[in-house]
Amino acid sequence: MLTETKLETIADELARRFAGREYGSIQILDATAEVITDVNDLMAVQLNLVLEDPTGETWPIDDMLDLRRAARTEVMTFPEPFMVHFEIQPRTEPDQDEPDDEV
Amino acid sequence: MRREIQPPRLLLQASELARPPHGAKQARNTDLRRAVSAAYYAVFHSLTASAAAHLLPNGSHENRLRLTRSFDHGAVAEVCGWLIGTSGPRSSSPARPIIQPLLANTRLMNMADAFLMLQEQRHKADYDHLAPFSQTLVLSHISDAKLAIANIRQLCGSQDGQAFFVLVAMHRALR
Numbered sequence: 001m002l003t004e005t006k007l008e009t010i011a012d013e014l015a016r017r018f019a020g021r022e023y024g025s026i027q028i029l030d031a032t033a034e035v036i037t038d039v040n041d042l043m044a045v046q047l048n049l050v051l052e053d054p055t056g057e058t059w060p061i062d063d064m065l066d067l068r069r070a071a072r073t074e075v076m077t078f079p080e081p082f083m084v085h086f087e088i089q090p091r092t093e094p095d096q097d098e099p100d101d102e103v
Numbered sequence: 104m105r106r107e108i109q110p111p112r113l114l115l116q117a118s119e120l121a122r123p124p125h126g127a128k129q130a131r132n133t134d135l136r137r138a139v140s141a142a143y144y145a146v147f148h149s150l151t152a153s154a155a156a157h158l159l160p161n162g163s164h165e166n167r168l169r170l171t172r173s174f175d176h177g178a179v180a181e182v183c184g185w186l187i188g189t190s191g192p193r194s195s196s197p198a199r200p201i202i203q204p205l206l207a208n209t210r211l212m213n214m215a216d217a218f219l220m221l222q223e224q225r226h227k228a229d230y231d232h233l234a235p236f237s238q239t240l241v242l243s244h245i246s247d248a249k250l251a252i253a254n255i256r257q258l259c260g261s262q263d264g265q266a267f268f269v270l271v272a273m274h275r276a277l278r
Contacts (some may be wrong), residue, residue, distance in 0.1 A: 058246065087234065
């Protein structure tokens with residue numbers, strides 16, 4: 001049974017493995033990880049990734065699929081299964097000063 | 104007049120919400136969050152409609168729509184988790200030999216992965232004030248939803264699709 005402490009160690013290891021990786025046109029600039037309780041009340045690892053901005057409107061779907069498939073493959077290298085979620089940000093963040101929700 | 108929920112319309116709504124309104128520099132935060140929710144529900148409704156069509160092949164359209172109300176978000180998520188290997192039914196469950204051949208189906212695996220990702224993102228979009236939602240990311244989620252729905256359509260009528268829909272419908276007994 002995975003304890004929160006064990007999962008924290010795994011999360012750190014997972015972040016280390018993903019830092020600097022590339023999946024097609026996707027470049028991971030920064031990777032950190034934390035243990036969360038997900039929408040289904042399961043303890044899971046959340047990978048927080050900062051990606052290089054895409055050349056188009058967004059990243060190619062095939063590259064994103066490769067990234068998520070890689071995460072599933074990495075999970076299999078640990079003795080017990082667990083869920084990985086992603087929190088992804090582009091390098092250039094949206095302009096937080098823009099009063100975008102003013103009515 | 105009754106108007107049913109149309110997944111393609113939800114995808115269209117998501118795409119419209121994910122772009123800046125006329126004259127604005129960026130999409131509104133509230134719109135981006137609603138776009139994620141619409142993208143998730145497009146996949147959920149597409150999946151439950153396909154499952155109902157499988158379970159009631161000769162049923163009326165109205166009865167199929169009624170049946171879709173009985174599908175539970177958590178049940179779909181649990182079965183998707185069985186496929187991608189983050190959890191599994193009990194060792195004696197008759198679901199295990201049914202799941203095994205499905206693992207080689209790339210469309211099904213990608214759909215299951217996208218469902219879980221979109222469900223988590225939908226939850227964050229609706230409840231987590233601190234979760235960042237950029238236009239770039241939301242457009243990526245919409246692409247995922249479109250592909251997931253295309254995969255669901257491809258699965259309809261296939262042996263693997265039938266097995267998946269049965270697992271979703273009977274998941275409580277098969278856990």
